[in-house]
Amino acid sequence: MEDSQRDQERMIRRHLREKEELQARIQGMKNSVPKSDKKRRKQLLLDVARLEAEMEQKHRQEMERFQESCPDNGNLDSITEDLAKMDLENRPPSVSRAQKRRERRAALQRERQGSIAEVEMEHLASFRREEEEKLAAILGPRNLEMKDIPADRHCMYRAIQDQLVFFVTVESLRNRTALYMRKHVDDFLPFFSDPETGDAYSRDDFLSYCDDIVRKSLWGSQLELRALSHVLQTPIEVIQAESPIIVIGKEYTKKPLTLVYLHYTCNLGEHYNSVRPLEAGAVGGAAPRLF
Template structure:
């Protein structure tokens, strides 16, 4: 007859263990996929030194973002599994106590001293065990396979929980650190952050907001910025396709690039450096991107006669991912 797991704290413990294992497996796969993507990017460099520098910077950024996201997800999952962690600890203690009591009762029964045992394992029980030991008749009852599996699952979860807790404890409040670093960069520029809604259109909304601040054109919307970026991408495919790769790490085909442009124009897909390049060239304005940990990035620096637009890039503003805000004069 197959062993049937007994009800109790073991059930949530087993589920929690599986959730942690699934997350760790996904993290390992994402690291492997990123390594393949970076390798594919490096193959597109050729002898172009500037492109090599851009690819190295992009690779470092992707690796750092992935590591930070993994640490954040581990901490969040650990917080969600705290009740199961408490159950695991209680279950371990209960299992150990029950095993000791069962062994004691078995020894006592076989020695004929059942009447001497107290339910709470008092001194009479301990004396009975000593009497049996002295007689050389100790025989412990071995736990069955189901009990061993439960115990092993509990111990595995507890070990994983401790490892996850240690990892989370060693992580820092990345949002707070990032906000402080950006504030220090903005102070000498006499700029402040204007919050843009995190709706998937934030980069385009930030540029539209900047056109109102810097050019007095308050009519622009994120939709118009998306259409403008997509149109420029379509009209200059050779300038952008070499920097775009698919999920397999291969350079975009013409069909994939067409789909990409359609997504830029008609969806809530996040905008990034590719779209910023397209907008800077379409608007013929330099765009300054302030972000923590690196010098201010300027795209469209060749348009020196136009007033620049200023946005900030935040990797940790929200749990969903990267975010752009508009920067206004203090």
């Protein structure tokens, strides 16, 4: 009986660990797909649902097989609660059983969250290292390295500002971007939609968004990059670790402005960095966020 109970306890612990690892994997999958990529985001949701359903079915089948082989293995809920007891058994006897159960559940939840957060941070650090290595391999042959741009929600505009040979403020870039987009609504509106659902926004929504570009610290997107390429009459190329280089404004003949788009460098999410000549001597770095 005791051996059976220990086997069941080990199985439950393994199930909890596998669920935590799956959630860390799912978070990594979500981080790897830009919110602007509606097609891949929809496929991501389907993949996540499939992975969770497969794990749930696997765990249920394992539990059913175990219970069939050991029908007298005891109550599953009580064993699950015992996993979370920790030092709660040493509390004064005046604590009610209901309170103990609540405390055990809370302790188990904290333990799970802590484990998941730790795994996620390890995965993120691994993703960052891999991304930086791939970007260095792309930039190195071009005699370039990344130049850090602050993660202050203006990183796309600051990266553009850094690439220009003349001085212009971030506020001016935002104003000129919004003005161009307002004047060319029909060129941008078909591409203006909810990044999560893909639902189209109205013309009024678009104009309100243009106002927010000026009034708020909105992260930039490819819409704003398209507008900036027209405003500056200059191509803008965006280098990523996992995707081909994107060139916006190919119709212009000037030397392109070069930005680096990162998915994992900043805890807040995606980020734009600038570049500089490799012989500048400074250490190549990582950076912050966009979108």
